Amino acid sequence: MSNANTPILRLRGVRTYFPIHAGVFKTLVGHVKAVDGIDLDVIRGEVLGLVGESGCGKTTLGKSILQLVRPTGGEVIYNDAGMQVELCGLSNDALAPYRKKLQIIFQDPHSSLNPAFTIFGSLEDPLKRYGIKSKAERRKIIGDLLEAVNMQRDYMDRYPHEFSGGQRQRIGIVRALCVDPELVVCDEAVSALDVSVQAQVLKLLMQLKIERNLTYLFITHDLAVTEYLCDRIAVMYLGRIVELAETSAIYADTLHPYTQALLSAIPVADLDKKTNRIVLEGDVPSPVDPPSGCPFHPRCPKAFGRCSTEVPALNKYHRQGHDHFVACHLLEDNAAQ
């Protein structure tokens, strides 16, 4: 059942290429095509998972949306209370009001906080930037948020090294939420945490989402976590989306060969689950020199003629009442309904 809400974010043909300079004169020899043509709608209030392995471009996509890395092409259209705002062309100053609405939580709890400042000191500048003029008000906002993540108010006067990894990650959440955003990009936000702490932070994220009406773009490589957390999942490979559907459909009705291999490769902590493991040959490719045609064809167990010459488009299929997007020639040929 497709969602009738207007999307909070619309991506059209987003491309982010990094130039490669080589040789004595630093001539331009090519591009790292980190993100290579993404069309995506993010629905307000959903948790959209962005999964893939290293080099697939998921982190670059997250940063491109927030304009922390400027996209080379395409559009990122943000729905600001009904008004459609194209973010890519805006200068840093013009972006300022939108930066408040789109925030990010980082992966590494150890480098995401400035070791030279107390928690309050680190968070003061962002709040000042967004017009919270009085110190008392800033302390109140931060204190309230610390309590919301199950930490004490007076922690704001401590230094990062006094906290554990899980606590620092929670402070990262406080930082992202202190300006009251609408969309939060969680960039591998739980990957660096111990398993028992992961569970705490995941539950916290869900609770905060419900309380504050947030939308999450959850970037991860862990497909077990996304099954638990996400409403929809987009699978990325070499800068493109290869499959996009509701969570249950991705797991029960896996269509793209890469997603199938990915799911079968995950070690499951359950002795009764016997998987028919699809082991892919070769290595995860580098976005510097992507293969011709479908980026996955060199490793695909089901590749055939067209796959090496034509790039498959991300087509919409209607499966069991849901919209299921797949970029694969196999399905085009079968025209499944």
Add this chain to the structure above:
Amino acid sequence: MANASLNHEFDRILAREEAGLNRPQKGSRAFRKLMGNPLAVAGLVIFMIILLSSIFAPILTAHDPLKINLREMLQEPSAEHWFGTDRTGRDVFARILYGGRVSILVGLGSSLIAAVIGVGLGAYTGYVGGWVDTVALRISEIFMAFPQIILVLLLVSIAGQSLLNLIIIFVLSGWGSMYRMTRARMLSLREEEFVQALQSFGVPTLKICYKHILPNALGPIMVNITLTTAMFILAEAGLSFLGLGVPLSIPTWGNILNVAKDIRVLENNWWMWLPVGMVISFFVLSVNFIGDGMRDSTDPTLQG
């Protein structure tokens, strides 16, 4: 299997731990480590003695370092003149004490000004990158390539000798290494995630660079300032000894040493050059020990 003394140390710590005597240590680990380093502590003591002596010179000696008294020239150390007198009858001890003020001022002052310029520029260009960075880098290389002596000779022949000129030269030849060090630290720190977080909030560049990142780079910079100070004091002594530094009318350690150019003084009037030479050596040594100690204590990779 580790050597015996290490084993003893371990046993001691274990016994204390079992008895519940070890408590989480308050205060800076770096400071504690510095205080535990015998050379650094010795350096600190010597440094303070010399520094305080220079500052409190009027209390320690009643003699005027500039007062010429031809009736008392070339006297050996005595109760009246602790380090004897020089060729014009000036009290050597007083000259060393007051001279210390100028030498230390030149050394510390130059190194601080060089640091302000080098660090200030390095922090900005390192963070911003791009052509600004490349241009600044090349400029710093040009300055660093200039041999200091040539610069001194140039400036002295053009503008004459003065304290200010000397400081200017030291700053010009010294800012480059500060700049490069800060820039290097900045290049690695700007990739840290907390910087990206600040960018995601749209915090202005200057604020990110000076208020948020720079404090993290200060550790090695502080160490470098101490070591540069020592270097400049030595340089000043050398230049003044050659007669190219501070004008001879102002007492500095190097100027006092200037008299040792004469071999007769060297042979017969040891009190005119030996004490001041030793003071310079001890001071520079002590600063080096402190600098090394600071470097060891702030290095997170060293165990202990």
Add this chain to the structure above:
Amino acid sequence: MNNKIALSVKDLKTFFYTNKRCNKAVNGVSFTIKKGKTLGIVGESGCGKSVTASSIMQLLPRLSRIEEGSITYHSEQGDIRIDQLDRNSKEMRAVRGEEIAMIFQDPMTALNPVFTVGYQIDEALKYHTRLDAKGRQRRVVELLTDMGIPLPEKRSREYPHQFSGGMRQRAMIAMAMSCNPKILIADEPTTALDVTIQAQIFGLMNKLKEDNGTGIMLITHDMGVIAELADEVAVMYMGIIVEAGTVDDVLRRPQHPYTLGLLDSIPVLGRGKYQEIKSIRGATPDAYDRPKGCQFAPRCDFATDVCKVTPQEEHLSETHRVTCHRIREISQNV
């Protein structure tokens, strides 16, 4: 003595002495590594699993030592007490690399970037075998082929940075296996790798076990990897083994509250969106400020006053052992 046991560790204690404090990183662990079987040591950060591996390899940092306990390597020539050997002695160096080899988590930093991969494997062979240069070269190519690296002759002349992450890990395994060690210690070997590459490495490690009869000690924090690869499991927490047994015992019939808590807190693939994941309350205690008695008590839902005394290990069956006071009550609950 059971000739199937390659390494026995009894009551091992390794303490760290940094900052003038004593950290009891490993505080009494016992286990055996059997030939042709994989022992999985699972625990979160700070539990002491990597220190256990370093103790066996005698690669501990300067400010630490093996306090008590024994590490006995059952070689063909008899038993060797590793804990009593000097770390750089001839005997230890003969053991390390030749009899017991180790692979690390991050292959990039474990391989020397300024030497080719072939050179590094050759070095290990030069020291531990009597092959001549041609023989060593052949063996290098043989090893790389066995590890599934395509174009081995060309690859052996390349540098680590020219290899991808998965290939570097294979190269490291090739180096470790070059002298046919009886025991392979793998410290988080796939944590830094992508999932599809992980799957390849799992296949490789199982093959090593079957073809060479290598006993593998696999250190990980991932229960999924344990389910995949391990024959036996030991769960570590704050320097002790809280539960150990066959993988069947521990994953199907977990008894210790920590094991239960760990298994409940992982989202398992295939269980759907509405699976219950329960987090373990509290946080791992500070190593220098440990609770008295059972280390897990402050976070345990079953803790009572009896837990203020350090629990002893109990055997639930021949293979399954638990260190907990309250197992009778817990097994009635679960």
